[in-house]
Amino acid sequence: MADTTVVATRRPLGITAISVALMVSAVALLARTLALHVGGLAGVGRMIAVLTCLLLAIGLWKLHYGTRVFLFFLLVSDIIGCFMALFLYALRQSQHRLAIELVVEISVAALLLWYLQSPGVKRAFGGLNPWPQTAKMLVLTVFTVLLAFPFYWMVIATFKQNIDLYGMENNPFIFNLSPTLDHLRLLFGQTRFLRWLGNTASVGAIVVVITLLLSVPAAYALARLTGRWGERLGIGIFLTYLVPPTLLFIPLSRVIAILGLQDTIWSLVLVYPSVTVPFSIWLLMGFFKSIPRELEDAAMVDGLTRFGAFIKMVVPISLSGILTVVIFTFTLVTQEFVYALTFISPESQQMVGVGIPIFLVRGDVYFWGSLMAACLVASLPVAFIYNLFLDRFIAGFTVGAVKG
């Protein structure tokens, strides 16, 4: 057998030096933090810094490729941050000392970057170009911060004391006073929030049942029994999904009024399936088509009727598809806004999606703390579940424009 050990590459001197320097600064920072008894958030921040330094030091020592990319990312972010601070803050406010410090920091970071991409170091870390990875990390960081920021902001507002929340002088990004649960208490104790959650849950449950009863047989029939013509009809049904509530809510409000369902959750129970059924049929058609026909044929040869084969073979096999429809329907019920706003006015009958923005806002007085708490409590679970099933919904959205 040929020996399979990888030829060991030598660690460049500079990398050893950087690694040791990082190690020393980690220890020094740790000692300082312990000696000065820094507690609270600042203490946590320092501990994170210590850990980062330690991990970087170890990673560099072991010539770990990911560490080099991470170091690249840190240095590039540092340079960008310094440039922004320099031009947006230091120079504009004539903070000359800070400006000089920033320039020095930029130079040091640039020097390190230059060293890290020199051929010797590159070879030691496996010779790969770190820039694409670094660019990716930067893009992802920027977008994650931008897209998730409102939710971070909800978390901050939920736990902030009012004096802190409405203090114009305070840095709004951090807790200037200790966090509080007052807003959550107000939300659950003195508003109809729980009632709204209950309404949403019951509407959701009933709509799920109706959607399944209507869409599962229809999807199966369209996928199997009516052949090619069924596919056309399937696309037709999918197109009805494109008809938005904002076109239909006016005539439907009249229909609801005639049926005497206005201001009750039953109006939503009646109308929501019209949003969920078309897309559910479309999703399920895909699932049913992927089940081999032979399976049903075998079941029928074994003595089941076609309907029996559908109930006893097809439905259990496509349970994951049915679960997808359940999740889709339920999250759609929590997300819908227009119908709930149009058909229901009393506070007690509201759904969360409308209740929070309309009824937690009393006139011009906004209880931002509890408002944000409500948004957070209501949206995170929905977001989490939806996220788990997202790939399947996407498969439905792509209308067959993506094929493996």
Add this chain to the structure above:
Amino acid sequence: MAVVETRKLTKVFKEGELGAVNNVDLQTREGEFLVFLGPSGSGKTTLLRMIAGLEHPTAGEILIGGKVVNDLTPRERRIAMVFQSYALYPHLSVYNNIAFPLKAQNVPRNLHKQKVEWASSLLGIGALLQRKPRELSGGERQRVALARAIVREPEVFLLDEPLSNLDAKLRLSAREELERFHRRVGTTTIYVTHDQVEAMAMGDRIMVLNQGVVRQIGTPQEVYDDPADTFVATFLGSPPMNLVENDGIIVGFRPEHFRLAEDIREADKVTFKFRVENVEYLGAEFILSGVLVGGKADGKKIIARLLLGHSFAIGTTYDFAISERQLKFFDRTTEQKVAARTLAWQ
């Protein structure tokens, strides 16, 4: 034209695991057609992708034309590659597919037409230039892929199982066409395949790989007649070489050399009693499987390949023999080839 060389080339995908390619040393010859042959997972495609620059080696060096190219992008290596799936750009016409490398390498615009026409006439696809890839047959796609590879006049051709997507009939004619094509352009070519027939038919030399390790490099004849170890011995040839253990040595012989004793004229031959257990009639030949009876190798399963002209009855024992110079010897533990010797069989 250039020579491709690798030195201790290694690729480890997951740390701590066995490498996909381990310490491979190889050197092509000027203008040669070198075949990487091995079962799936033997690392042959990984090796090719490292040479192409699509995969970065964990250790070792790659040289093209005497220059280390480890850190060069595929573009800078001046190579061309034909993929198993041909990887034609589906949204571009055949003309634009072939012209794409020229555009990408900033060849002056006024030369494009002339070069595309040259490449397409070389492969006889001049009439297809306006079609889209999905309107072409498998064989036509292969020719377009070759035209796209040759149009930039590369120093090395890399071909990754280009025939495996064709049906059996087409494969034969495509193979001949590839050979003719190589003779005409004379560019150093590396060809990856798991099909030993392709390898034997096309290769100037064959490099046999298994588990990321080179087992043998040599001409088709060398590799077939003089396998370096038991893996090569059993991987090549269909049916594979028979291996029989005797006195701590593995002895191998090809099925076509195991014949009726009366047919072998040579004096130094080893004779066996062979009980036939199954007969497959393949038109031009028989494949007999059965067991040896008596002697040191009693009960050993053996396959023989014979031309027509005899008839065999299942369950009957015949006198078979092998000429001694057809016996190959392998060490029992290392499975490497060892020098020929005379063994007692009875």
Add this chain to the structure above:
Amino acid sequence: MAVGAAKIKSAGAAQSPMLGFAMFTPAVLYILLLIGAPFVLAIFYAFSDARIGSNELHFVGLENFRSIMQSPSFKKAIWNSVIFTVCAQIIVLVCSNILSIALEKPFRGRGFVRFLLLLPWVAPVSLGTIGWKWILDSIYSVITWALIWLGFVNRFTPPMWLGEEKLAMASVILVHCWRLIPFSTVILLAGRTAIPKEIPEAAAIDGAGFWRTLFQINLPMMVPILGVAVLFGTIFTFTDMTVVYILTNGGPYDSTQTLPNLAFSQGIQGSDLAAGAAISVFLVPVLVAIAYLMLRVAHRAEVN
């Protein structure tokens, strides 16, 4: 006879047409009653004088259209709907392309990053928009705070994000983008991963760099899926009323008014169903165009 029966059985469809009919009729009926009928009713209302609280209904011809055409709010709403949709789609397309490239290859922690990136899409719209309303608050806006701290803005005349015409429009577009980028990203990601990996590799060997591969190989191959992303994005922006209703309710001075929001405020809040219906009917041409394009995409996918 037995042979004939077996043949029919294997044909499947022909075997039990009644069963198939019974299985899909309820759903089709439901869709016809709750989407088809209201759709027709919406168009019918647009030509009538229907009002909330009165059961009388007269056909008034083009009267509704004449009166809404004359209202400045309506012109503004149509114009805004188009501007918001086009601007949002362009920004979303660029950003989601960048993001989908960054997300394509697996890396440690991708699941978590993806969850954070997807939050705007998977959380209920109205709640996310409320979050933005707090971020863009006239007094406590964090953006204003940061700008004051950096010295860009005077603390006595802070920008009113939702109170000044231009800023309000920009804010609405921003929130639409924020919401659509995740959706568009996952759609494009699906399209990107469907490209066989040999194709970009072949392009690399042919000498194409990052940009050439992106613009001449990957993006052209993703045209159908880009189409799907844009079509859905257009529907979600053009017909949306949640964002505008919560953020500005069309204000200030109709500067962010859109068709759906105007239809709601006239039709439901103003009790003039006919006018509301007439306004929302203007969504139909866009929907028809999108439905047509969507069919083209589906057809093209079928052919390939």
